[in-house]
Amino acid sequence: MAKKVLTSAPKAEANGQAQQDGSASRGALVADIIIANAPDPVFVSDLEGKILQANDAVSELLGFRKDEVVEQSLSRFISPEETQEFTAALREVVERGVTRDAVLNPRSAAGEVIPTTLNASALRDADGKVIGAIGILRDMRELDKARAFAQRLIDDAPDPVFVSDLEGKIIQANDAVSQLLGFRQDEVVEQSLSRFISPEETREFMAALDEVVERGVTRNAVLNPRSAAGEVIPTSLNASALRDADGKVIGAIGILRDMRELDKARAYAQRLIDDAPDPVFVSDLEGKILQANEAVSQLLGFRQDEVVEQSLSRFISPEETREFTAALREVVERGVTRNAVLNPRSAAGEVIPTTLNASALRDSDGKVIGAIGILRDMRAYEEVVRDLEQSKTELQEKILDLEKFEEVVVGRELKMIALEKELENLQRENEKLKAARASA
Numbered sequence: 001m002a003k004k005v006l007t008s009a010p011k012a013e014a015n016g017q018a019q020q021d022g023s024a025s026r027g028a029l030v031a032d033i034i035i036a037n038a039p040d041p042v043f044v045s046d047l048e049g050k051i052l053q054a055n056d057a058v059s060e061l062l063g064f065r066k067d068e069v070v071e072q073s074l075s076r077f078i079s080p081e082e083t084q085e086f087t088a089a090l091r092e093v094v095e096r097g098v099t100r101d102a103v104l105n106p107r108s109a110a111g112e113v114i115p116t117t118l119n120a121s122a123l124r125d126a127d128g129k130v131i132g133a134i135g136i137l138r139d140m141r142e143l144d145k146a147r148a149f150a151q152r153l154i155d156d157a158p159d160p161v162f163v164s165d166l167e168g169k170i171i172q173a174n175d176a177v178s179q180l181l182g183f184r185q186d187e188v189v190e191q192s193l194s195r196f197i198s199p200e201e202t203r204e205f206m207a208a209l210d211e212v213v214e215r216g217v218t219r220n221a222v223l224n225p226r227s228a229a230g231e232v233i234p235t236s237l238n239a240s241a242l243r244d245a246d247g248k249v250i251g252a253i254g255i256l257r258d259m260r261e262l263d264k265a266r267a268y269a270q271r272l273i274d275d276a277p278d279p280v281f282v283s284d285l286e287g288k289i290l291q292a293n294e295a296v297s298q299l300l301g302f303r304q305d306e307v308v309e310q311s312l313s314r315f316i317s318p319e320e321t322r323e324f325t326a327a328l329r330e331v332v333e334r335g336v337t338r339n340a341v342l343n344p345r346s347a348a349g350e351v352i353p354t355t356l357n358a359s360a361l362r363d364s365d366g367k368v369i370g371a372i373g374i375l376r377d378m379r380a381y382e383e384v385v386r387d388l389e390q391s392k393t394e395l396q397e398k399i400l401d402l403e404k405f406e407e408v409v410v411g412r413e414l415k416m417i418a419l420e421k422e423l424e425n426l427q428r429e430n431e432k433l434k435a436a437r438a439s440a
Contacts, residue, residue, distance in 0.1 A: 035055045038057065038136070040057055040136050040137065040138060041054075041055065041058040041060075041061045041062075041116075041136070041139075042055050042057065042134065042135065042136050042137075043055070043058055043069070043135050044123060044132060044133070044135070045074060045090075045132055045133050045135060046131070047090055047094065047130075047131070048073075049073055049074045049075060049083065049087060050071065050072070050073050050074075051069055051071065051072050051073070051074060052070065052132065053070060054066060054069045058137070061114065061137065061139060062109060062114070063110055064109050068109075077106040077107060078104050078105065078106050078107075079105070082102075082103075082104050082105060085102050085103075086104065086118070086120070089101075089102045089118070089120045090120070093121065093122045093130065093133055094130045101117060101119055101120075102118045102120065103115070103116070103118070104116050104117075104118045104137070106137075114139065114141065115140040115141060115144050116137045116138055116139055117137070117138045117140055118135055118136070118137055119135070119136040119138070120134070120135050121133065121134050121136075122134075151172070154172060154253075155174050155175070157176065158176065159176060159255050159256060160173075160174065160176040160177040160179075160180045160181075160235075160255070160256040161173070161174050161176065161177070161255050162174070162177055162188070162253075162254050163242060163252070163253055164193060164209075164251055164254060165250065166209055166213065166249070166250065166251055166252075168193045168194060168202065168205060168206060168209070169190065169191070169192050169193075170188055170189055170190065170191055170192070170193060171189065171190075171251065172189065173185055173188045177256070180225075180227070180233065180235075180256065180258060181196065181225060181227045182227045182228035182229055183227075187228075193205055196225040196226060197223050197224065197225050198224070201224060204221050204222075204223075205221060205237070205239075207221075208220075208221045208252070209239070209252055212239055212240065212241045213241070220236060220237065220238055220239075221237045222234070222235070222236055222237070223235050223236075223237045223256070225256075233258065233260065234258075234259040235256045235259055236256070237254055237255070237256055237257075238254070238255045238257070239252045239253070239255075273291060273293050273372075274293050274294070275293075276293055276295065277295065278374050278375060278376060279292075279293065279296040279298075279299045279300075279354075279375040279377070280292070280293050280295065280296070280373065280374050280375075281293070281307070281372075281373050282361060282370060282372055282373070283312060283371050284369065285328055285368075285369065285370055286311075287311050287312045287313060287321070287324060288309065288311050288312075289307055289308055289309065289310055289311070289312060290308065290370065291308065292304055292307045292308055296375070299344075299346070299354075299375065299377060300315065300344060300346045300347060300352070301346045301347035301348055302346075302347050312324055316342050316344050317343070320340075320342050320343065323340050323341075324340060324342065324356070324358070326340075327339075327340045327356070327358045327371075328358065328371055331358055331359065331360045331368065331371055332360070339355060339356065339357055340356045340358065341354075341355055341356070342354050342355075342356045342375070344375075352377065352379060353378040353379060353382055354375045354376055354377055354378055355375070355378060356373055356375055357373070357374040357376075358371045358372070358373045358374075359371065359372050
């Protein structure tokens with residue numbers, strides 16, 4: 001705004017605008033061109049703090065008519081302490097030629113104290129000499145309400161929440177932070193985050209801040225702050241942008257999540273995986289293997305470091321990779337266990353028949369982030385099946401042999417019966433011949 005005054009002053013004089021005695025009055029008249037239609041409350045003061053001009057927005061803000069504002073000292077509307085603050089701002093503008101921000105709480109015609117921020121910049125005459133200040137006020141009531149609401153959200157949040165500036169200094173922290181770390185709030189606020197975390201993690205946090213500033217997105221990081229008792233507490237950090245009223249990133253809102261219980265659960269799950277007798281692996285939703293127990297190595301003949309971080313497609317055929325991907329989709333969509341048949345190839349080149357039981361792996365919020373796969377080696381089963389098939393074949397052959405034997409035995413029995421009948425007939429015939437001979 002000060003630059004506009006510099007370029008406008010000669011034009012105002014060339015147009016023959018009315019001038020008042022004294023360079024301060026001339027500067028005020030020049031500024032009128034700029035401030036007349038400004039949406040924010042804008043005023044011009046001399047170096048003693050007397051208001052020379054004020055636009056309609058000032059009257060709307062304070063509830064005074066213009067003639068009740070102009071030619072009045074700013075001290076009429078603000079406290080003695082804030083008057084000193086404004087005077088210090090004027091001195092800095094004169095000495096350094098820079099804009100100076102201050103907080104003012106003018107009292108309105110109705111007696112209401114109105115929180116505002118003041119942007120005070122140099123007002124110069126045609127020769128470039130500072131002759132006063134152009135003040136732009138911003139009504140902070142709505143912003144203060146928003147801040148109070150945000151403060152309540154922070155205070156009432158169940159998770160540890162803090163606000164930091166872009167240098168990593170903690171500006172606010174709720175009670176949950178104190179409960180997590182064991183420090184009082186006054187031992188946390190106004191402290192650098194580096195007091196609680198290692199130099200490496202401080203650099204990680206600053207990198208997160210840089211990313212938030214550059215991309216305006218949330219950045220997740222892992223922090224291990226040290227508590228008042230000296231305990232290192234594993235946490236995950238969700239850092240999002242804190243913006244001012246103009247949308248500029250001025251810091252970060254950090255939400256910490258205590259990972260101790262989750263780490264215990266993960267360690268327990270890891271033990272279950274490691275101690276499982278069956279081959280167990282964990283994969284992400286793209287099929288990349290994240291964990292695998294020793295039983296997987298024993299099954300496939302690969303070391304763990306040759307399995308972990310590899311895609312499952314390295315060990316199975318393209319068709320079975322599609323089958324596994326379909327199983328993953330079903331697990332995500334339906335949240336149920338899905339069975340599939342896989343035939344991974346071992347380090348020795350052997351194709352190993354297995355069945356896969358794939359179930360959902362969820363994060364702490366219940367979202368499916370991967371799958372837990374349990375393989376069952378089917379070689380012994382298939383060998384048993386082959387043995388049964390062979391036994392069945394042998395049994396069928398024996399049955400055929402028995403049937404043939406039975407046919408032979410039955411045939412002999414029938415022949416014996418026929419011979420016995422024939423023998424009986426011969427015996428009867430013989431007895432008849434004997435009887436005939438005897439009667440003769």
